Amino acid sequence: MPEKKAKDEHIVYIDSKDMFLKRALEKLLNEKDIKKSQHQQLKRACETALASITNDIQTSQINESSILPSTDQQSLNAEKYFLPFELACASNHPRMVDTALDCLQKLLLHGHLIGSATDPIDPSKLLIDRIVSTICMCFRGVQTEEQALLTIMTSQVIEIHQRSVLQIIKTCFNIYLTSRSKINEATAQGSLSQMLNGIFSKMEQKMALLTERRKQYQEESTTSTNIENENVPTVVKEILDELVEQICYDEATQGNENDCLSTNEIIEDIQSTPDEFHNTISRNTIDSQSTGDPSFIKNTTSNSLSDDELSTDNCFKNAYYVFRALCKLSDRDIKDKTNTDPKTNLDLKSRIFSLRLILQILQTSGPIFRSSEDFLYVIKTYLCVSLSRNGVSSIAELFEMALFNFVELIDKFKSYLKIQIEVLFREIFLTILETSTSSFRHKWLVIQTLAKISADAQIIVDLFINYDCSLRSANIFERLVIVLSRAAQGRQAEELGCSSTEEHNLRMKGLECLVSILRCMVEWSKDLYVNPHLQSNLGPDSKPLHDNGYDQNSGRSSSGYFANGIRRTDSSGSINSSHSNGGLSSEPSKNVLDFEIVRQRKELLEKGIDLFNQNPKKGLGYLCEKNLLNNEPESIAQFLHSYQDVLDKTLIGDCLGHEDNHYKQVMYAYVDQIDFTKMQFLVALRKFLSGFRLPGEAQKIDRLMEKFAARFCECNATLEIFASADTAYVLAYSVIMLTTDLHSKNVKNKMTKEQYIKMNRGINESRDLPEEFLSKIYDEIESEEIKLKVTTLRRGANAVSAGGTKENITSDKQRELLFYTQMKDVECMARDLMSNAGSSTEEFATAKHLEHVRPMFQKAWSPCLAAFSVGLQDSDHIDLAHLCLTGINYSIRIACIFHMKLERNAFIQALSRFTLLMTTSQVMEIKPKNVECLKTLILIAQTDGNYLEEAWYDILKCISQLELAQLFGINANKGKLSVSNHHSYPNLQTNNSYTFSSPFDNLFYSEKGQLSKRMQTIQDQIHETSSQNIVVSVDRVFSGSARLDGDAIVAFVRSLCHVSMDELHYNPPRMFSLLKLVEISYYNMGRIRLQWSRIWEFVGDHFNKVACNPLQDVAFFAVDSLRQLTMKFLEKGEFPNFRFQKEFLKPFEVIMKKNSSSTIRDMVVRCVTHFVDSQAKNIRSGWKNIFSVFQMAAADTDPQIVELAFQTCSHIVGVVFERQFASVLDSFQDAVKCLSEFACNASFPDTSMEAIRLIRQCAKYAAEKPQFFRDHAAEDLINVPEEDRVWVKGWFPVLFELSCIINRCKLDVRTRALTVMFEIMKTYGETYSQNWWTELFNVVFRIFDNMKLPDTQIEKIEWMTTTCNHALYAIVDVFTQFYDEIPPRLIDNLYCQLKWCVNQDNEILAKSGTNCFENFVITCGHRFTPHIWERTCACILEIFRSTLPEILMTWRHDAEPSGTTAINDTSLPDRTDSSFDYSIVESASSQHNRMVQAGNTASLNSSISNQQEFNLSNRLSPTNSIERSKTQSDFHIFQLLTIKCIVQLELIQTIDDIVFYPSTSKKEDLQNIAIAQALANVPSGQQALTYFANSDDFRDDCGMYNNMGLDQLLLLVDCLIESHMFARAFNSNHEQRNILWKAGYRGKAKPNLLTQETHSIACAFRILFRLFSDSKRSDSMDTLKRRILKLAHGSLEYYVTLQSESHRDAWTSVLILIFTKFLKLNDDRFKYFSGDIYSIVAETVVFDLKPELRYILREFLLRVGRAFNVTSELTGSN
16 A cells, blocks of 8 residues: 555656646747757757656656655756756747746746756856856846746755855845836735745754754763763864865855846845854854764764754855845945935835845844844944934935834844944934924834834833943933923924924824833833732731742842843833843843942933033042042043043043143043054044044144154054154144145145145154155045044933024925935944944843832933923823823822832822812813813822822812812802701701802802803813712722722821811811711721821821811811711720720810810710710720810819719719729729819819719729739839839829819818818828828828919918818828828928928917927827937927027118028127026037937938028028018018917927926926915924925826937927027017017017016926936936026026016016925935025015915025024024
8 A cells, every 4th residue: 555655646746747847848849939040959958858758757657666766866857857948048038938937936846956966067056056047047127027036945945055045135136126017026025025034934943953953962962971082072173174164155156146147237246255254053053062072973973963054054144145235235325316216216225125124034033143143243234334324314215114123123132232222322313303404204203113112111121221321321211201202292393394283293102102111111110019909908018028028929029120030021012022032131130229320420420521511620520529530640531531422522622731730641641541553643643633622722732742742653663754753743743734724714725745745854853754655644634634533412311402403494495405414414423333333242231120210210200291291281182181191190100109209299280280170260271181180180099099198189189179160060050059067966056057159159150140151161071070980980089098008098198188177278168078088087997006096196186176166067077077986986995005095086185175165065075975875895095085075174164064074974983983993994093183173173062072072982992992903004004013003093193183172172172172181091091101101291291382372361371271270280190190101201291391380470370380290299209219309309499490580689660671680699788688607508509419419310400401401491481581571561570470479489388298298387387386375384494395295206207208318308408498598688678679569569568578488498497307306317417407507597697687577477487486396306406506596596585576486485595594504593492
């Protein structure tokens, strides 16, 4: 079966070949002209071939068993019959040529004719080359067919070489150019397209296949172990040699191809040299690792691989030569430049067609083509130069094709063409778009091209980072955006002379480009965008990043890198659907910060260059200041070289020629940095002068030429033409002069060559330079003057102003002429730059960072905003408006993503203004485009809400105005709108409503209430704003707030509050935003508490302000809304130790505090009461706010408010405290404070009393539930020990508030509070610790604070008489009850307070002070420590001194008080009348000092008797106040003096009671009188010793005598003596007493101090005699004896000097006491004392004494007689 099948195939093959081959030969033989003599050779060849075919057929039929012959055999047989057809083609006979071509085409098509054998005629060629030449010779013009050529090019089995390929391409190219038939032209074009596709696709396939096979061989070779490594280099060398031999063609051989071309052909042969073609297969496919591949030593593998390489190399060279040929053709000169019709101008048609074919190649290019250095070399060397030439063509078709190719280069080859792309962009295409001389057609083509480029995000970002972020490049991106912005604004419409439609189209296309650029930015940075619709309300957290910061879902890192460095290829709307992955940046990890740093440096550099171009010194100084340049000459010179293309060359010349030494050094460095090695003199001079313009001063030129000559000779030291540098200097100068002479318009008589040569005679050290040398210089200068290097000063954004120079164009012809002139300059500049850039290897970075968009947008936003604003402002086209709005939307998105506040706010504010809702005056102009603006603004609010921040204000403001416009649009047919409060409240009766007119009223209503036609149109537009779509979109803005992140919702709420406040300022106020604020509060109630607290910070503050609005309806709505929100919030409850409820309820406090409306305050109280009644179980931290509200309500005067608030407080304390004390514990002190406020409201005394009762109940809670307080660890109790928490949070607030009530309320309330406070202290004091007592008494003593006393005198007296008096006794009671628990240091405070009371100008309080002091000491004295006793005695001393009425001695009616006067100063004159020895009596102060020195106490002034506190007591003392006052009345002074005298008496009695116990002294006085009376009954001479024996029995003494020390008792004695002495001095000063008596002091009788005088001395005698009789004090007997003796002696002396009977009578009891005490002494002691005082006692008998005294005195004298044995005899005799 297989054999039969093969046989059938063979028969079919033979038949098919025989069919067309035999028939073709027969057809040729049947031609009648073949019999002609010139065709005889053809006839014989046909006959021979026909006979051979017949023979082959017969042979094949005999050998039936054979199968198809081999391919070689087939080819050989087919090629054997080629000769007849070759001759037929050469016959020039049309029919025979057609027949031959048809047959050849079929042979080639079916693979019967391959031509792989060597040409027998020319062994250097293959037969296929001969076949191609034969077919190409048939080209006779427009009627030639090219099917055979197409068959050859597209065949998969025919392999042709470069010369044949070029010949085929040229033939088809010529057919296209010269064909007059559209069909033939289209066929030729299609054939060429197919050929090119075949050539380049075959090249790609072969190269890919070879690469794959090489990888396969390499993998196989790695498994081989028996390899002789030493043979590898030899094998590789052989292969490379063979490849080089196959690739390098002889130039002469290729030159022969030209001979085959007709002279009439347009296309000339394109030759290449071996040096030019340098990309061989060895470089493309054999790398360094394959060189060491051991498999190459195998012959079979090596031979097979070599064949593949040769075949691949052939395909590669075919493609290379074709592409290079087309590039050169595209740059061919056009001979007839006046003919711009491609149909008739074949040169022009050739250019256009070649560019079209190049475009096809670029569009279909594969990775091999795009990465090959050889193809890139052709592109740089030929194609880019061609584009720079065709890109300035005035012929639209040629210009368009150049643009198309430019787009493909950017898309696929930008990585290798950085400088070329910059040149084309900067110098040509953007310039054409900028200039006013270019036609609309050119601008339209450029802007269409830019639209394609702008659609690719990768290209746009790459342009920015490679040019705008490169120091050496122009700001292409910035300039592109500015140019497009200008086009979009339609600024060149008048200049172009275009129609309105064309202008509109140009503007639209410009806007499309800007929008595309912005879209690319958005697309590029989309991974940073957070869609609020995909957000939860948990905050701004987006997709989590891994530890390395990489986001797996987005495909790029958080810093902007793509995952794994893969190039971005997902940009929508790109030029092609796929991008090349080749040409990636060599620094894929380059940080975006590096680009930004370069860009910032570039901005500084550009600024410095601008300054330099204005003032070189300032520019260089600025660059040095910014560390972009140092001030060294070498650095400055290098800067001038590097940036000479953007620096003003005139200023460079001035700088270099400056005579300043620093600039000279710069010039020297500048010249030294130029290398003139091996340069001709004129070339070197041109290079030198190309960088700057020579200055006009001869001296500057002289310096420059001198340095140039020195440098030129230095670089060319071996040059013998110049004897020295002076020669070069003179010659250079002469060249400059020659240039000026030959090319200056002002020079009429030009210098001849002979004159120039003559001028330079003898300059070479008296010798002449060669005439040929000088003649050549002259000729070159004459043909081409020395010019500045062609550069441009346009850089960055400045390019727009430079390139957009306006010309005064009056006609199209003038425009064309100006455009041609301008483009010629541009072409020269561009070609020059292209030629310099051809060898450049500057790297092109591929953008991979998201953050690139930020600096891009910083450059683009301003031009974009201008374009969009002008578009929306000037045009009413809805399509243009849509484009502008789309661009604004994209711009806002970018600004939001990168948090660019300024840019974002600018776009949003512009958009909001274009809605025409921001101002009422513009509403009349509202149009459909303004409605679209509104829709866009709402869309932005929905999509970019997370980023808007403060820009929310503008959006919400528009929405607010929209609602107002909708409101009046709907109610346009109603007169005025009546807005009233629709909220009802049970206890709030209000019928307030407001009829008002809106700001929009004047737009809808005329004076007669009729709508005009214009108003109707406006109303229709406003009705459009009320459409369902807009209403729903607005609602979604607010409902979507729940999806905003944490920061965004805060910004949203803040802006909404701002808008709401603006609405409330309207007349009348609006509440739309306030209502929306309530809505969003509901929407966002589910957020985490941390976010909610931030939201409520603004919402609550806004409610505070709104609720205080003077309009009751507004305030009522705010409070009611707040109530609803609060109820909703409280339902959620709260965990312990959180404070969210406290923040939420804070507005109620503020409203209660700031709103004076009783209705609103009542509503607030009712709202809070409702919270307590319904949500008490859920309230935690909110209790503080509740009590705060009730506290403010407690101070109200409205009975309803106070009663409701107090009822709720009573419920809380009585019920809630009992049930859930733990939840209210944190607000316990707030509750007590609230009750205190109720108690202090004087308008409701019953409530006050009940509040005090509730406070007492709170104290009960503190006592019964201390564990709750200990376990409660609030923030303010963190540092408080657990045992003290019940005091801090429980007891202290209760007692403190009670003290506040005492200080603030009236008598009955404060008395009740005082009673309760001390009742609590007495009841629960046993549980208080010492530090608690300290803090407690600090509070209690505030009752006596002089600064808190009432202002009026009557109230002050009442306060002291009642409250202070009551408190004082209560304090002493507490001290007495809890003396052991109270810290001893508090006793000092108590004494200080007692001193304060004693020193007040209130008799009752002063007496109470002494009484309390006495009671405290008597009760607790037995527990006093020695230190306490010392402090007690010191206190008595201070009280004595502070209450001594010293003013009595100095007061004068006509003199103001003289202040405090020492008693010694005033009493000494009076004391001279007495014989009393004052030196014997130790003063109290000296006694006190002696006690201190004795060491009995460490410090008697430790706490209260220090000088500072003593001064404070004196300052608080009314006495001192009286003394300082100059306006007090005499009556008040006398009253104070009376009180002081009374206090003195009280103190004397107090000392007596303390030492001897109360009533003891009175009993003793009565006893002494009884004794005296008993002595009256004793007969004369009878001893009465029985009456005095054992009478001083102190065994039952209850006083403090036994607890006091000697020194303390003596200190009291001294106090008494001082008081006695003051009283005695006053009583003796009759003059002063008369003055006081006359002034009205003490009424009708003269004032005296008899009681003080006698009681004090009597008490002193009692203490001294008690000490003297105490056996325990025996060690002090001598001192006591002396003091008693002297005191008695002085007292008796004073007595005998008294003149007044009444005064003497007052002393009777004292003398009875003295004599009785003496009589009670034993004989020895009696004898000691009586001896000294006997004479004075004898003096007393002369007075009229009282009976009791006389009897005692008689007994004393009798005993004296007995003691001294004077009366014993008389007695005995009787």
